[in-house]
Amino acid sequence: xxxxxxxxxxxxxxxxxxxxxxxxxxxERWSFLILRxxxxxxxxxxxxxxxxxxxxxxxxNRLARLVDHGILARQTCDDxxxxxxxxxxxxxxxxxxxxxxxxQWGERWETGMPATPVLVDARDHRRIAPVQVMSxxxxxxxxHDLLWSLPENVVGETVEQAAE
Amino acid sequence: xxxxxxxxxxxxxxxxxxxxxxxxxxxERWSFLILRxxxxxxxxxxxxxxxxxxxxxxxxNRLARLVDHGILARQTCDDxxxxxxxxxxxxxxxxxxxxxxxxQWGERWETGMPATPVLVDARDHRRIAPVQVMSxxxxxxxxHDLLWSLPENVVGETVEQAAE
DNA sequence: AACATTAAGTTGCGAAACGCTACTTATCTC
DNA sequence: GAGATAAGTAGCGTTTCGCAACTTAATGTT
Numbered sequence: 001x002x003x004x005x006x007x008x009x010x011x012x013x014x015x016x017x018x019x020x021x022x023x024x025x026x027x028e029r030w031s032f033l034i035l036r037x038x039x040x041x042x043x044x045x046x047x048x049x050x051x052x053x054x055x056x057x058x059x060x061n062r063l064a065r066l067v068d069h070g071i072l073a074r075q076t077c078d079d080x081x082x083x084x085x086x087x088x089x090x091x092x093x094x095x096x097x098x099x100x101x102x103x104q105w106g107e108r109w110e111t112g113m114p115a116t117p118v119l120v121d122a123r124d125h126r127r128i129a130p131v132q133v134m135s136x137x138x139x140x141x142x143x144h145d146l147l148w149s150l151p152e153n154v155v156g157e158t159v160e161q162a163a164e
Numbered sequence: 165x166x167x168x169x170x171x172x173x174x175x176x177x178x179x180x181x182x183x184x185x186x187x188x189x190x191x192e193r194w195s196f197l198i199l200r201x202x203x204x205x206x207x208x209x210x211x212x213x214x215x216x217x218x219x220x221x222x223x224x225n226r227l228a229r230l231v232d233h234g235i236l237a238r239q240t241c242d243d244x245x246x247x248x249x250x251x252x253x254x255x256x257x258x259x260x261x262x263x264x265x266x267x268q269w270g271e272r273w274e275t276g277m278p279a280t281p282v283l284v285d286a287r288d289h290r291r292i293a294p295v296q297v298m299s300x301x302x303x304x305x306x307x308h309d310l311l312w313s314l315p316e317n318v319v320g321e322t323v324e325q326a327a328e
Numbered sequence: 329a330a331c332a333t334t335a336a337g338t339t340g341c342g343a344a345a346c347g348c349t350a351c352t353t354a355t356c357t358c
Numbered sequence: 359g360a361g362a363t364a365a366g367t368a369g370c371g372t373t374t375c376g377c378a379a380c381t382t383a384a385t386g387t388t
Contacts, residue, residue, distance in 0.1 A: 019197065021270045036181075040312055070273075093307060097296055099183070108258065110182060113182075116181060125313065126319050131261045131265065135293060138302070150280065
């Protein structure tokens with residue numbers, strides 16, 4: 001229940017940049033692994049607990065936080081009202097590119113091998129492509145094709161369009 | 165210096181999935197923000213400290229960890245040997261898609277506005293596209309186009325190719 | 329109805345990590 | 359040499375983490 005700690009430094013930064021805001025929701029120790037569980041179809045407390053080996057109180061706290069942030073939705077089962085289902089919301093599902101990018105980085109630079117299970121295109125059962133940074137018209141952008149710019153110097157589209 | 169805490173649960177999981185391995189390197193509280201600083205050109209201890217408002221001992225610890233993991237490279241300046249430069253390695257730079265994806269998620273679902281500074285295509289100064297999960301041939305894949313699969317059922321390419 | 333089982337937490341407490349402030353060390357400037 | 363600067367380190371109180379045991383409510387069993 002109780003609103004956990006304040007952590008002012010991150011909140012202050014969050015005003016000017018969205019990364020701290022994102023980390024406020026997802027930055028804690030088990031959040032990404034719980035999310036991965038959700039993407040893989042886990043939805044009950046005990047499933048997460050036994051799959052991840054996380055302490056029960058921490059799991060309860062993380063699930064509550066993810067629900068507070070609208071990343072998971074909590075609903076008690078109709079057929080067995082002891083059980084609770086935690087399911088990804090649209091907002092939670094929108095973290096897929098982030099999670100895949102992080103996983104792919106781990107495969108390439110840490111473990112050196114593909115993670116299990118593998119994410120594939122349902123149509124042809126081929127692995128998805130590496131997640132990359134691309135230009136508005138689909139060119140892959142590398143280290144020297146990128147620039148950090150103030151919003152007022154950006155060409156070509158409004159903020160509204162950019163958000164979509 | 166001293167090897168910080170053990171945290172066994174994550175390490176055990178890391179054997180079978182690369183996400184825990186990635187989080188082992190990047191999962192701590194300030195790691196992503198330090199990385200963001202690096203991407204934005206910060207490279208000295210005092211720059212990170214004043215920009216992020218992070219405690220000095222924690223900053224020292226995180227920088228050392230990132231160096232240990234090969235994400236940042238530490239080098240003392242030649243012209244002023246009091247100063248130390250922390251620069252992104254290739255491995256560190258490879259976290260760009262992850263960081264951009266997380267930032268974009270925060271823009272869309274948390275702050276509701278573009279983060280500053282904005283990442284643009286150097287060629288035309290237009291904002292980069294949203295980072296997305298795509299098929300091997302460049303189609304954008306949504307919720308219902310994806311499948312989790314065991315590696316042995318994957319079609320079309322070897323592990324070697326997939327890693328690149 | 330009585331009793332055991334299951335699911336989802338909660339509580340207590342020791343260990344680890346975090347964060348603040350002050351201190352140290354090496355280097356550079358004057 | 360005196361002072362300033364850069365990059366840490368040390369001490370110490372607060373918060374979070376993690377383990378194990380306990381609670382609560384719904385369900386199954388006899």
